[in-house]
Amino acid sequence: MDKAKIRVLIAKPGLDGHDRGAKVIARALRDSGMEVIYTGLRQSPEDIVEAAIQEDVHFIGLSILSGAHTHIFPKVIELLKEHKAEDIKIIAGGIIPDQEIPKWKKIGIDAIFGPGTSTIDIIDYINRSVK
Amino acid sequence: MKTNELISKLKQSDVRAVARLLTLIENEDKNVETVLKNIWHLTGKSYIIGITGPPGAGKSTIVDLLAKMALENNFKTGILAVDPTSPFSGGAVLGDRLRMNSAQKAGIFIRSVASRGHLGGLASTTRFMINGLEMLGNDITLVETVGAGQGDVEIVKVADTTIVVEVPGLGDEVQAQKAGILEIGDILVVNKGDRPGSDRLAKELKMMLSLGEHKKWTPPIITTTATKDLGIDELWNQIMNHREHLENEEINQTRLGKIKYDLENQLSQHLYTRKLIQIGENEIENMAERIFNRDIDPFTAIEEIIKQ
Ligand code: B12
Ligand SMILES: Nc1nc2c(ncn2[C@@H]2O[C@H](COP(=O)(O)OP(=O)(O)OP(=O)(O)O)[C@@H](O)[C@H]2O)c(=O)[nH]1
Ligand SMILES: [Mg+2]
Secondary structure, three states, X not given: OOOOOOEEEEEOEOOOOOOHHHHHHHHHHHHOOOEEEEOOOOEOHHHHHHHHHHHOOOXXXXXXXXXXXXXXXXXXXXXXXXXXXXXXXXXXXXXXXXXXXXXXXXXXXXXXXXXXXXXXXXXXXXXXXXX | OOHHHHHHHHHXXXXXXXHHHHHHHHOOXXXXXXXXXXXXXXXXXXXXXXXXXXXXXXXXXXXXXXXXXXXXXOOOEEEEEEEOOOOOOOOEXXXXXXXXXXXXXXXXXXXXXXXXXXXXXXXXXXXXXXXXXXXXXXXXXXXXXXXOOOOOOHHHHOOXXXXXXXXOOOOHHHXXXXXXXXXXXXXXXXXXXXXXXXXXXXXHHHHHHHHOOOOOOOOOEEEOEHHHOEOHHHHHHHHHHHHHHHHHHOHHHHHHHHHHHHHHHHHHHHHHHHHHHHHOHHHHHHHHHHHHOOOOOHHHHHHHHHHO
């Protein structure tokens, strides 16, 4: 009897208060049958990585619209390495300039979804990469 | 992680291993029995505090403060927080952690659990998840139920001390009289003490208790305002009082009773599954059809199935 579910942690790091996108994503993932742990605003990279480990999630989803991704992305990646938890993948959304995306993917962000992405595409992506 | 590696890491209280074990338990993974068999003798060592009450009553906020309090008193603590699974999609947004910031900052292990269709306020695997969490070596396990209605009283089968949180303004009198859920409280909390009606609710609860049968332990009624950290030390003291009461009186008796209850459930599950494998799922369907057509009555049907 295998009842495995896809588990995703949705976090808003730093002081960024734009939480609409994060909530939209949380709800959409739930409606596609996933279990979403929503940790709310003002999470530090340490909080996020510790929570992701305790919750044993497949994905950390970072929603950042403030520009702070430039220091948060590398920090979260580094902390996952430190905890030997690189098997937890990172996906992200919000305001991330297009020209930066290849760079972030190279250092370990699995996928980035900008404004206007359909939630169906995001759900598809997650489902495909868990299989 | 291979099963052997997982077991040896669990014995070292490795956090990732514990988190993975909890996943295997809630997925009812085929390897979970092997793991639990190997660690069973190390479990059962934490004092289990259950927190239940209607949606939005402040359960998570209170759990957060209790965890901090436990830590200050040098108890190592773990938290399981159950939220409902959507019956439509099978998914869930687990939001209890949102209110558990200070516990999180203090490094306390928090696990959000989806009820996965189980009724009663917990998930069907919560009991074993508590045992899994105990591999961290915690002295106290805090278990928050789904925002509970009248019938969701399963927490008493699990917790040593059950705390029922009520709040003013839910049509309280009527609510209180139906009150299946109040009867299970070892401690009653009136939260949102800053809201009008909290004094009245506390009085009504007191009245109700005085009308009920007298037991060795009379549940204390405590008013708290969790958002201002008011009344939580009193709540903590009462939990410790209740624990002392149980230790003097009947804790092994009640724990034994709970294990017996679990065993009965597991056994009937097991026997059923075995029978099902033996006779095949179709046979149940056939039998149901025959009962429906009045070819056979349900009692004879069961006798026949058992004989097969
Ligand atoms: C609404 C809004 C606000 C609201 C926020 C309300 C709220 N609670 O969310 C208010 C008015 C409060 C606000 C305030 C501010 N805002 Co504002 N705001 C916006 C605006 C117009 C829309 C954002 C939005 O909600 N979009 C709708 C959601 C659904 O889209 P989304 O978040 O992009 O999410 C989608 C994808 O990005 C992706 N996604 C998002 N998160 C995630 C996570 C994961 C895991 C995945 C897979 C996908 C994913 O999926 C979603 C669906 O497609 C944007 C401009 C814009 N067009 O983006 C500016 C914008 C984000 N704001 C901006 C600024 C500057 C501010 C302020 C600093 C303004 C000020 N000077 O006061 C403040 C800061 C507030 C704070 N505390 O952080 C700038 C940011 C600039 C930057 N990064 O360099 C923007 C880009 C406007 C601009 N062009 O200048 N803002
Ligand atoms: N005014 C007031 N609000 C409170 C108090 N305690 C909690 N709250 C608020 O009530 C809301 C719900 O609190 P939670 O702790 O999430 O309640 P809960 O019972 O865990 O909710 P569910 O898990 O969703 O059933 C939050 O907005 C809290 O800030 C209190 O003592 N007074
Ligand atoms: Mg809660």
